[in-house]
Amino acid sequence: xxxxxxxxxxxxxSSNLLSIADLSPTEIGAxxxxxxxxxxxxxxxSKHGKVLKGLTQINLFFENSTRxxxxxxxxxxxxGADVLNMAVSASSLAKGETVLxxxxxxxxxxxxxxxxxxxxxxxxxxxxxxxxxxxINAGDGQHEHPTQALLDALTIRRHLKRLEGLTVAICGDxxxxxxxxxxxxxxxxxxxxxxxxxxPTLLPSGAENLGTEIFTDMREGLKGADVVMMLRLQxxxxxxxxxxxxxxxxxxxxxxxxxxxxxxxxxxxxxxxPMNRGVEIxxxxxxxVQSVIxxxxxxxxxxxxxxxxxxxxxxxxxxxxxS
Amino acid sequence: MxxxxxxxxxxxxxxxxxxxxxxxxxxxxxxxxxxEDGVVKxxxxxxxxxxxxxxxxxxxxxxxxxxxxxxxxxxxxGEPGSEHRETLQSASKAAAxxxxxxxxxxxxxxxxxxxxxxxxFVRRRAQDTADVRIxxxxxxxxxxxxxxxxxxxxxxxxxxxAVTDAVRSVRNSKVLSxxxxxAGNFNLLLVQHVEDTDxxxxxxxxxxxxxxxxxxxxxxxxxxxxxxxxxxxVEMTGAPYHAAQISCAASLDVVRHAKDRGLPVSCGVxxxxxxxxxxxxxxxxxxxxxxxxxxxxxxxxxxVAGVADGTIDVIVSxxxxxxxxxxxxxxxxxxxxxxxxxxxxxAGLSLVHSDQLSLERLIExxxxxxxxxxxxxxxxxxQGGNADLAIVDMTAPWVVDADLLKxxxxxxxxxxxxxxxxxxxxxxxxHSVYKLSDH
Numbered sequence: 003x004x005x006x007x008x009x010x011x012x013x014x015x016s017s018n019l020l021s022i023a024d025l026s027p028t029e030i031g032a033x034x035x036x037x038x039x040x041x042x043x044x045x046x047x048s049k050h051g052k053v054l055k056g057l058t059q060i061n062l063f064f065e066n067s068t069r070x071x072x073x074x075x076x077x078x079x080x081x082g083a084d085v086l087n088m089a090v091s092a093s094s095l096a097k098g099e100t101v102l103x104x105x106x107x108x109x110x111x112x113x114x115x116x117x118x119x120x121x122x123x124x125x126x127x128x129x130x131x132x133x134x135x136x137x138i139n140a141g142d143g144q145h146e147h148p149t150q151a152l153l154d155a156l157t158i159r160r161h162l163k164r165l166e167g168l169t170v171a172i173c174g175d176x177x178x179x180x181x182x183x184x185x186x187x188x189x190x191x192x193x194x195x196x197x198x199x200x201x202p203t204l205l206p207s208g209a210e211n212l213g214t215e216i217f218t219d220m221r222e223g224l225k226g227a228d229v230v231m232m233l234r235l236q237x238x239x240x241x242x243x244x245x246x247x248x249x250x251x252x253x254x255x256x257x258x259x260x261x262x263x264x265x266x267x268x269x270x271x272x273x274x275x276p277m278n279r280g281v282e283i284x285x286x287x288x289x290x291v292q293s294v295i296x297x298x299x300x301x302x303x304x305x306x307x308x309x310x311x312x313x314x315x316x317x318x319x320x321x322x323x324x325s
Numbered sequence: 326m327x328x329x330x331x332x333x334x335x336x337x338x339x340x341x342x343x344x345x346x347x348x349x350x351x352x353x354x355x356x357x358x359x360x361e362d363g364v365v366k367x368x369x370x371x372x373x374x375x376x377x378x379x380x381x382x383x384x385x386x387x388x389x390x391x392x393x394x395x396x397x398x399x400x401x402x403g404e405p406g407s408e409h410r411e412t413l414q415s416a417s418k419a420a421a422x423x424x425x426x427x428x429x430x431x432x433x434x435x436x437x438x439x440x441x442x443x444x445x446f447v448r449r450r451a452q453d454t455a456d457v458r459i460x461x462x463x464x465x466x467x468x469x470x471x472x473x474x475x476x477x478x479x480x481x482x483x484x485x486x487a488v489t490d491a492v493r494s495v496r497n498s499k500v501l502s503x504x505x506x507x508a509g510n511f512n513l514l515l516v517q518h519v520e521d522t523d524x525x526x527x528x529x530x531x532x533x534x535x536x537x538x539x540x541x542x543x544x545x546x547x548x549x550x551x552x553x554x555x556x557x558x559v560e561m562t563g564a565p566y567h568a569a570q571i572s573c574a575a576s577l578d579v580v581r582h583a584k585d586r587g588l589p590v591s592c593g594v595x596x597x598x599x600x601x602x603x604x605x606x607x608x609x610x611x612x613x614x615x616x617x618x619x620x621x622x623x624x625x626x627x628x629v630a631g632v633a634d635g636t637i638d639v640i641v642s643x644x645x646x647x648x649x650x651x652x653x654x655x656x657x658x659x660x661x662x663x664x665x666x667x668x669x670x671x672a673g674l675s676l677v678h679s680d681q682l683s684l685e686r687l688i689e690x691x692x693x694x695x696x697x698x699x700x701x702x703x704x705x706x707x708q709g710g711n712a713d714l715a716i717v718d719m720t721a722p723w724v725v726d727a728d729l730l731k732x733x734x735x736x737x738x739x740x741x742x743x744x745x746x747x748x749x750x751x752x753x754x755x756h757s758v759y760k761l762s763d764h
Binding site for chain 1: 531532533534535536537538539540541542544608609650653654655656657658
């Protein structure tokens with residue numbers, strides 16, 4: 003066994019990870035350090051199968067997401083947890099079962115770690131009030147997606163060796179993006195200079211108070227950026243409701259080689275996936291040398307391993323069966 | 326008119342050593358009230374323990390405030406249709422505990438109060454079961470569809486005191502202009518929920534907080550557009566119009582300007598909007614999900630100033646009982662509304678104690694102002710008037726405990742709040758319907 007950080011004491015205060023807002027810069031730094039180690043160890047082939055041995059992890063996804071669910075599943079399994087995937091079908095919700103009903107049912111199964119994704123902002127927090135295990139928010143509505151922000155920060159830090167003082171441009175549908183909110187929260191705490199780039203219809207109200215610079219001209223916003231973080235644009239917003247068409251969006255807000263050249267030399271290109279190639283990002287850029295998009299996926303597993311490990315240390319040990 | 330009336334009693338009862346307070350009559354003096362046959366027989370500084378006739382049942386209130394029973398013109402109940410949330414009886418008990426002696430109930434029940442027979446049903450139920458006076462508002466449009474007008478004349482004859490589509494705004498300007506003209510002809514006040522439905526869309530005030538919580542916002546402009554349009558229609562029709570609740574500072578300018586032009590426009594505000602702001606939502610607390618939404622602190626302060634200077638005519642509780650099924654769900658899926666009858670006056674007194682509002686304006690906006698707008702009895706302390714009274718210990722401290730409230734629902738925005746000032750006794754038609762000491 004190569005348990006890298008054997009510190010017995012918890013190093014995040016909270017027993018849940020519901021939002022980045024609940025983490026201090028020190029806690030974020032510690033999580034990133036741990037994730038870094040897990041990333042290296044995984045590449046080296048070191049195993050950590052005893053960290054969560056005897057613990058049960060349930061992935062509860064009210065909203066489908068193969069990628070995030072697989073990432074959490076892999077993270078849990080690499081740490082030795084028993085992982086159960088629960089897809090809550092539309093039918094059981096149609097039968098009138100509420101989030102809280104589901105929470106109570108699952109709680110009765112006595113899991114140790116509960117990973118939840120839900121389409122409504124705040125739903126994970128509501129559920130966390132009713133269960134006695136550690137809850138990790140895997141995305142709630144348009145609110146937060148904290149592990150995505152951690153994996154993004156980890157990816158940036160591994161490439162650029164720091165976070166503080168960097169300029170990060172977040173581009174696209176900021177208004178509806180939980181990824182953007184979590185990244186704004188995390189990167190602000192780590193003293194990153196943030197820019198939001200979006201057409202006015204996709205900027206959230208009160209954006210000017212979020213401590214970021216705001217650009218509606220992508221070229222202006224990309225000048226001097228060290229990282230260009232693209233956001234996914236949902237298809238239903240391209241039909242004239244928020245923007246007139248995909249082709250007009252691509253023309254003004256799609257990241258192509260010409261626009262990327264405006265950013266700092268060697269600027270990182272990121273995307274939380276899944277990508278709409280030819281809408282928010284050009285394939286050549288997505289697959290190009292500056293793209294770290296595939297590495298984000300790899301770091302996702304490492305960051306989630308770190309979060310699962312950290313939160314498991316705060317569990318009441320008497321409930322840690324078999325450890 | 327519509328309270329459960331035990332056989333009229335010839336018992337004489339009196340409250341003495343009270344601070345008689347009625348802003349409508351600029352009354353603020355120590356004295357007493359003698360009640361006989363459900364009406365105020367004699368009142369004033371001459372009414373003392375020694376001056377009252379033999380055999381009078383006398384209560385010495387030790388200097389407590391004695392005000393006209395409150396009139397709350399925006400109360401939602403669940404009867405008919407959702408009796409598990411609130412019945413007329415449970416609403417009336419909540420009202421009595423809050424010193425409210427007349428409540429005006431909203432028509433968005435199931436079925437909707439859009440027909441004289443339903444108004445008649447509600448009146449009878451109130452007579453049989455309720456402890457306070459209950460007046461119904463009828464729907465403006467059939468089934469609240471925003472299109473087809475209801476029978477204003479018949480509804481009025483059946484007992485409706487105003488027309489409103491409750492939590493809906495009549496969206497079609499042509500329908501609304503006709504409804505205004507037609508209601509004006511029957512001398513019925515038209516009460517509108519001011520909100521541009523298309524622009525509103527969200528679940529809380531649009532701004533930084535909503536963005537941080539990832540919740541869709543309701544911009545102030547949604548209220549302003551509706552209010553400004555409605556006022557143009559008032560100008561066109563000349564019919565009396567009341568905006569049920571305003572929530573934004575900018576709405577005050579709109580109302581003020583309309584009043585300055587002499588238009589028959591009035592408006593209300595809920596006690597929630599005078600005492601809370603968007604930040605009270607905290608981490609998705611659905612009890613604070615209200616329509617209109619709680620807005621910025623600047624708005625709250627402006628609304629209090631609007632009550633003080635008379636731009637806002639009435640204060641309502643907007644009492645809206647909801648249960649776990651509609652509130653213990655994710656914020657964006659939760660129902661709007663909070664209960665408030667029992668905390669209305671106490672929460673209002675917090676504004677008085679903190680010198681934000683005078684006692685005169687507070688009481689006037691909860692008594693005489695709504696009674697005059699709706700042309701219903703009550704709201705005043707006067708000889709010969711109904712003995713609808715509330716006795717208030719101005720400084721009694723208490724902590725709100727939802728489990729002890731009389732409403733059948735628990736969705737209060739004041740849970741665990743420490744309030745100062747409490748109703749100690751409520752009298753409707755001469756009958757004591759609530760005594761704090763009994764509870």
